[in-house]
Amino acid sequence: MNLRVLPFTMALYDRVLELWQQCEGIGLGDSDSRENIALFLERNPGMSFVVESEKILLGAVMAGHDGRRGYIHHLAVLPDRRRKGVGRILVENCLKSLKNAGILKCHIFIFNQNENGLKFWESVGWSVRKDISIVSKFID
Numbered sequence: 001m002n003l004r005v006l007p008f009t010m011a012l013y014d015r016v017l018e019l020w021q022q023c024e025g026i027g028l029g030d031s032d033s034r035e036n037i038a039l040f041l042e043r044n045p046g047m048s049f050v051v052e053s054e055k056i057l058l059g060a061v062m063a064g065h066d067g068r069r070g071y072i073h074h075l076a077v078l079p080d081r082r083r084k085g086v087g088r089i090l091v092e093n094c095l096k097s098l099k100n101a102g103i104l105k106c107h108i109f110i111f112n113q114n115e116n117g118l119k120f121w122e123s124v125g126w127s128v129r130k131d132i133s134i135v136s137k138f139i140d
């Protein structure tokens with residue numbers, strides 16, 4: 001496969017959304033609207049990527065930071081193109097961009113039932129935290 005890593009720009013939004021919709025384990029919500037993704041990409045330039053091969057979008061990921069820690073969101077690879085290193089390449093690009101911004105540690109959010117996703121993260125060197133829960137609230 002001739003893989004090309006490209007920046008995730010808003011020109012790719014519709015194609016990336018279509019990819020996310022095909023991938024189990026990606027929880028889509030109001031924060032994934034065109035407006036919110038545009039805001040995220042604007043606030044975190046050069047940190048989100050796609051991988052293409054022969055004009056097919058194989059995978060996508062978003063990364064950003066808040067000045068202290070990095071966060072990776074919505075890593076996804078087309079179901080029939082998995083286990084070829086695309087996920088690993090996307091994460092490596094995110095970590096490189098975070099490191100260049102002086103960020104030393106990165107977190108992800110993952111559903112507890114996402115066994116394949118958890119296997120991926122552990123196999124690429126990440127550790128599942130058992131000592132932290134996410135606590136959330138809608139702001140009205």
Ligand SMILES: CC(C)(COP(=O)(O)OP(=O)(O)OC[C@H]1O[C@@H](n2cnc3c(N)ncnc32)[C@H](O)[C@@H]1OP(=O)(O)O)[C@@H](O)C(=O)NCCC(=O)NCCS
Pocket residue numbers: 023024025026074075076077078081082083084085086087088089108109110111114116117119120121123124
């Ligand atoms: C998780 C995901 C992005 C991995 O993408 P990928 O391109 O298949 O990953 P890679 O090929 O780079 O895999 C790297 C290593 O991770 C491990 N791995 C990946 N998927 C795995 C699986 N289903 N089971 C066990 N190990 C797995 C393997 O060790 C693999 O190396 P190997 O193929 O040489 O054995 C992909 O499965 C996906 O899109 N899943 C649905 C969305 C999702 O759950 N995203 C994560 C949300 S946080």
